[in-house]
Amino acid sequence: MSEIRRRRQRVEVQRNRAALVSAAVRVLAERPEASMAEIASMAGVTRQTAYVHFGTREALLASVHDELSRRAFAVLEAADLEAGTAPEALGRFLTATGTLLAEQAAFGHSDSAPEADASRHVPIEQRLEDLIHRGRDSGEFTTALETSWLVAAVIALGHAADHQIRVGRMDAQGAAKQFRSTVMHLCGAEDPDRLL
Structure with a gap:
């Protein structure tokens, strides 16, 4: 050939x-x-x-979840977490995450191995960790919680918001609003948009 x-x-x-x-x-x-x-x-x-x-259909679904993760990272990259104050950047991160919650609610949970799901979060976790350090250094985030705990909590809260949407307990807008308020509170940040 x-x-x-x-x-x-x-x-x-x-x-x-x-x-x-x-x-x-x-x-x-x-x-x-x-x-x-x-x-x-x-x-x-x-x-x-x-x-x-x-x-298999499952292999295709794993590729779909990979593609959704790639798109999610692109949306979060577009939020430009280095610009503005730390609370403004966190607000853009949370707004982008709320948009992603609404878009991805129809896809169900990934059946992929936990390691694959964890690896999809690594770039997001790194960006979030950098942002939290910046907010702490500037005095804009006043929480006493450890950074690694905050990062894990934000990811877990994102999954909780996603679950609330999927089971019909909240609509995407309501879940995104609660997610944003909770994360801002955990970080000890003043929400520049004051959604609640």
């Missing part, structure tokens, strides 16, 4: 995988129980092609 043909096959494989993940994100947001055949049809490939690339 020629190098050109191998290159074309690699490009096609990448294109098919990307199309399947993109289609899965769209379809599963509306119908979480959608089959591989429905997702493949939306991606413009056959069901067999979907199974060749992912093997």
